[in-house]
Amino acid sequence: xxxxxxxxxxxxxxxxxxxxxxxxxxxxxxxxxxxxxxxxxxxxxxxxxxxxxxxxxxxxxxxxxxxxxxxxxxxxxxxxxxxxxxxxxxxxxxxxxxxxxxxxxxxxxxxxxxxxxxxxxxxxxxxxxxxxxxxxxxxxxxxxxxxxxxxxxxxxxxxxxxxxxxxxxxxxxxxxxxxxxxxxxxxxxxxxxxxxxxxx
Amino acid sequence: xxxxxxxxxxxxxxxxxxxxxxxxxxxxxxxxxxxxxxxxxxxxxxxxxxxxxxxxxxxxxxxxxxxxxxxxxxxxxxxxxxxxxxxxxxxxxxxxxxxxxxxxxxxxxxxxxxxxxxxxxxxxxxxxxxxxxxxxxxxxxxxxxxxxxxxxxxxxxxxxxxxxxxxxxxxxxxxxxxxxxxxxxxxxxxxxxxxxxxxx
DNA sequence: GTACTATCCGGACCGTCAGTCCGTCTATCC
DNA sequence: GGATAGACGGACTGACGGTCCGGATAGTAC
Numbered sequence: 001x002x003x004x005x006x007x008x009x010x011x012x013x014x015x016x017x018x019x020x021x022x023x024x025x026x027x028x029x030x031x032x033x034x035x036x037x038x039x040x041x042x043x044x045x046x047x048x049x050x051x052x053x054x055x056x057x058x059x060x061x062x063x064x065x066x067x068x069x070x071x072x073x074x075x076x077x078x079x080x081x082x083x084x085x086x087x088x089x090x091x092x093x094x095x096x097x098x099x100x101x102x103x104x105x106x107x108x109x110x111x112x113x114x115x116x117x118x119x120x121x122x123x124x125x126x127x128x129x130x131x132x133x134x135x136x137x138x139x140x141x142x143x144x145x146x147x148x149x150x151x152x153x154x155x156x157x158x159x160x161x162x163x164x165x166x167x168x169x170x171x172x173x174x175x176x177x178x179x180x181x182x183x184x185x186x187x188x189x190x191x192x193x194x195x196x197x198x199x200x
Numbered sequence: 201x202x203x204x205x206x207x208x209x210x211x212x213x214x215x216x217x218x219x220x221x222x223x224x225x226x227x228x229x230x231x232x233x234x235x236x237x238x239x240x241x242x243x244x245x246x247x248x249x250x251x252x253x254x255x256x257x258x259x260x261x262x263x264x265x266x267x268x269x270x271x272x273x274x275x276x277x278x279x280x281x282x283x284x285x286x287x288x289x290x291x292x293x294x295x296x297x298x299x300x301x302x303x304x305x306x307x308x309x310x311x312x313x314x315x316x317x318x319x320x321x322x323x324x325x326x327x328x329x330x331x332x333x334x335x336x337x338x339x340x341x342x343x344x345x346x347x348x349x350x351x352x353x354x355x356x357x358x359x360x361x362x363x364x365x366x367x368x369x370x371x372x373x374x375x376x377x378x379x380x381x382x383x384x385x386x387x388x389x390x391x392x393x394x395x396x397x398x399x400x
Numbered sequence: 401g402t403a404c405t406a407t408c409c410g411g412a413c414c415g416t417c418a419g420t421c422c423g424t425c426t427a428t429c430c
Numbered sequence: 431g432g433a434t435a436g437a438c439g440g441a442c443t444g445a446c447g448g449t450c451c452g453g454a455t456a457g458t459a460c
Contacts, residue, residue: 004427007437028316031417042439047419115312115364116228116418125368152381155368159359164315168325168355181352188388204407204456231446242410247448316447402460409454416446425438430431 011049013039015063018056019106027109032056057110061129064103068095069132085144086190092136093157093182100161101175108163124162125155133158144190153189157182211249213239215263218256219306227309232256257310261329264303268295269332285344286390292336293357293382300361301375308363324362325355333358344390353389357382 003011017039021030032053036043050056068079077083078091100107111124124130134154141150160182169178203211217239221230232253236243250256268279277283278291300307311324324330334354341350360382369378 004435004437006427010437032419033417036439043418044420044422044439045437048437053418112315115315124364148384149377149381152369152377153385155365156356156360156381156385159362159365160356162359162362164324165355165359169352177349177352181349181356184348185353185356185389189385206456207408210409232448233446236410243448244410244450245408248408253447404458404460405456406458407454407456410452412450414447414449418443418445420443421441423439425436426434427436428434430433 007049010039010041010045013041014046014049014056015060018060022060022105022109027105027112030109053116054110054113057106057113058127058129060106061103061110064106065099065129068099069129071095072132072136085140086187089137089140089144089186089190090183092133092140093186094179096133096158096161097175097179097182100163100166101170101178104163104167104170108167111163130158141190148189157185207249210239210241210245213241214246214249214256215260218260222260222305222309227305227312230309253316254310254313257306257313258327258329260306261303261310264306265299265329268299269329271295272332272336285340286387289337289340289344289386289390290383292333292340293386294379296333296358296361297375297379297382300363300366301370301378304363304367304370308367311363330358341390348389357385 014035018030018035021035021038032046033043035056036046039046046056050059071079072092074080078087079095081088083091110127114124114127125134134151137157138150138154141148141153160178166175166178169175214235218230218235221235221238232246233243235256236246239246246256250259271279272292274280278287279295281288283291310327314324314327325334334351337357338350338354341348341353360378366375366378369375
């Protein structure tokens, strides 16, 4: 059964209203009651559509990141397949920094909702979005440097995009600085192993 | 005026109860009502002592980290002053990994409480504990590599201790793996600049 | 021991919010 | 036009963080 027209209309209205409110007030100052009111629907409708607060936030974030995720596997290089690992990694970091920068409020809302979840294995790492990103980065690292712990390093790299830090930097208008350091970090890590003790 | 004996007794009881409950159930399943009940005091007492949820969590965390923070400036090398930067950095990462590993529940509780705070400049980065750590790490990086963005790299390094990730690794009994990769990362970063394009 | 007071105690109370429930309404299909 | 699956909305619930204040008590002075 296809989604009824009124349902589709309401879903759009809710997403739109949520996005607006989230941008206007902070993450913490938007209740689902308000979202419902702003969208001109009942609260029940919000929950029927999105399950819970996290569901709504996830829908918002996915809306903004889907295109990029698809470009990772199907798009043109260097983001998509075809370029050497370091180039792809840098392209990815650029793209993800830009996304994170443009959507701090949204991502903060999503992460926050996640950490408030019940389920044992909540937490950032278990969200499908994060997993897709992580798989990608870990894969690239391992391709270039099979001797490293790509999986863990990918977590650490992605960790620097925690909305906390991004917000901190954005508040001072320094998102470009984040990007520069990430690029540096990536190049240093992927460079051919130096003759040095203590390799991983 | 010195703290009254009953007040001191209650403070200890509350800290103890909170710690126990936090370890038993998860972060999200401990309300201050319960802490009060478990400590055998009224709820008002908890709030008078610690101000709010965050205050209680902070007190718990500080209890566990004070010793290490003092060792950074006053203890023997390599943790304290006297050893070369890389050694000190590695000693610090060892110490902090151990702390984070041993106190995931506590730290998760603290971070979570922080992100629920009202104030604009909440967030991890603004807690005094984090700032002390950050200052230390950033200082060491700059000492060894004045050409790098030590401040930001310090954020990224510390970011890998976000309780999220630590919990993720601990759940699989791999805290030693985290430590190994951090050591590697630190050594690579602090190594003398290679002849490479794209330096920060 | 008594009296006095600064401080603390406890738990009833409040406002807010995520999430549920169910009687009513309506888009869609025939 | 009528039947019905599914959507609608908003009152309701339960939980929680935080406040308040009348009553209790540690500490002190004598």
